[in-house]
Amino acid sequence: MKFPYFKKQLSLIPYGEKLSIGATPDFALEVTDPSGLVYEILCNCNGSNTIEDIYKKIKNKYKDLRIEEVTEIIDSLSSYPLILEDYAITVESSLTPREIERHSRTMNFLSNFDYLGTEKVNYMKKIINSNVLIVGLGGVGSSLAMNLAALGVQRLYGVDFDKVDLSNLNRQLLYSESDVGSLKSEAAKEKLDKFDSSIQFTTFQLEITCTEDVERLIKEFNIDFVFCAADQPSIWIYKWINEACHNTQTAWIYGGNSEASSYFQTIIPNETSCFNCRELNLKQFSAEGYFKYSEVKKHGYATQNNCLAATSSCITSFMIFDFIRHITKFESPRVVNQLFTLDYRDYTISYLPVEKNQMCNCQK
Ligand SMILES: [Zn+2]
CATH class of the missing domain: 3.40.50.720 (NAD(P)-binding Rossmann-like Domain)
Structure with a gap:
């Protein structure tokens, strides 16, 4: 995943030593995150940071952190559908800047049904056309x-x-x-x-x-x-x-x-x-x-x-x-x-x- 993007419509709720990703009871993923590292990584998955950028941004906070750990966490989160998507792929489309803004929330909704994280723009284009x-x-x-x-x-x-x-x-x-x-x-x-x-x-x-x-x-x-x-x-x-x-x-x-x-x-x-x-x-x-x-x-x-x-x-x-x-x-x-x-x-x-x-x- 080149530009990991955490879906903005999902709630990110750190509580105690745990992190809940998503708020819907039968959908939310609960992970153990005592140091808050997973939370920090997801907060930096904004679609423009590479994994290396994310590592550089948080390494001062986590002294012994290695880039391999960041890659591993992102890879394992990517294996859960509907959490992360690769923004480099999803923005690659013929939508105009106005269309991207006008339909951003509709595409958020459509991404709930988009297991690969790459189809929501295509869904949107089919609706538009x-x-x-x-x-x-x-x-x-x-x-x-x-x-x-x-x-x-x-x-x-x-x-x-x-x-x-x-x-x-x-x-x-x-x-x-x-x-x-x-x-x-x-x-x-x-x-x-x-x-x-x-x-x-x-x-x-x-x-x-x-x-x-x-x-x-x-x-x-x-x-x-x-x-x-x-x-x-x-x-x-x-x-x-x-x-x-x-x-x-x-x-x-x-x-x-x-x-x-x-x-x-x-x-x-x-x-x-x-x-x-x-x-x-x-x-x-x-x-x-x-x-x-x-x-x-x-x-x-x-x-x-x-x-x-x-x-x-x-x-x-x-x-x-x-x-x-x-x-x-x-x-x-x-x-x-x-x-x-x-x-x-x-x-x-x-x-x-x-x-x-x-x-x-x-x-x-
Ligand atoms: Zn008939």
């Missing part, structure tokens, strides 16, 4: 747009046909009182442009009415990932996006709020079950359930929703983590082949299996 489409800029869509912008996605696309209403302010965090009566597509763009001028947020005043509407956007803007945050028309909006994403092999997530719970499912074409599998499973295995579902397709769900900014934010957070997993590839998305639900009455999280249906187009 992704083209993400959000269908529906209401409660969930607002939270998604703000979260994705904060996360660092540089090219965001948003679709909504509606105008801002006073009753939207309880959950749609993109809008303010002064936006009431304005188009959501315009007010949302204004908000995100002010938030970070480096983000290209392109919005469309458009009502999605068929598969082709979505497919056209995916193709025209080279979309890598779609979030469906719209719930109207009930079920159909998911079916259209499902088909468009199947045709273009685009990963997507649908999610929203229903009565006292929130839900979502992540769909990766060619790998997981899809929304249509869910419908076919119901048709095949539950005649009554399918009958009820068919009625919803005709008449829709409730006419007025009951969600909060808080419920939209909760489900959005989980959706974003599955997006990060898929885009960076540090791990596979978690909520595949199942529907995640979070119940606010007792905070129960449930997973309803959505198995692949062999009759579905996605399996052919």
Whole structure:
């Protein structure tokens, strides 16, 4: 390791003759450090000191210290993942100085999943370079747009046909009182442009009415990932996006709020079950359930929703983590082949299996 760098997000807690590296109970590494030598070494692992520099800085404090001991301690700490990384490798990237500063805390977070300590910049670049489409800029869509912008996605696309209403302010965090009566597509763009001028947020005043509407956007803007945050028309909006994403092999997530719970499912074409599998499973295995579902397709769900900014934010957070997993590839998305639900009455999280249906187009 040429320029050892101690991850700044980890706490370094000397107590008695011990040193705790990290503060999370099942993660922290506890070492015996009666002289405080390990602590001193880690404090000097700043990414610009070489091992020799570190040795020179602390040798006066530890009279009999040899450089081999410093090397040995750094080598043994390097064998624990997630503590040290080699800064010479991680800064070697095409990120601009502004990007390094703007995304430094996101990269700290990503480095929690980066066992080699060399991948966080690559993860960040994948996030920055992704083209993400959000269908529906209401409660969930607002939270998604703000979260994705904060996360660092540089090219965001948003679709909504509606105008801002006073009753939207309880959950749609993109809008303010002064936006009431304005188009959501315009007010949302204004908000995100002010938030970070480096983000290209392109919005469309458009009502999605068929598969082709979505497919056209995916193709025209080279979309890598779609979030469906719209719930109207009930079920159909998911079916259209499902088909468009199947045709273009685009990963997507649908999610929203229903009565006292929130839900979502992540769909990766060619790998997981899809929304249509869910419908076919119901048709095949539950005649009554399918009958009820068919009625919803005709008449829709409730006419007025009951969600909060808080419920939209909760489900959005989980959706974003599955997006990060898929885009960076540090791990596979978690909520595949199942529907995640979070119940606010007792905070129960449930997973309803959505198995692949062999009759579905996605399996052919
Ligand atoms: Zn399917």
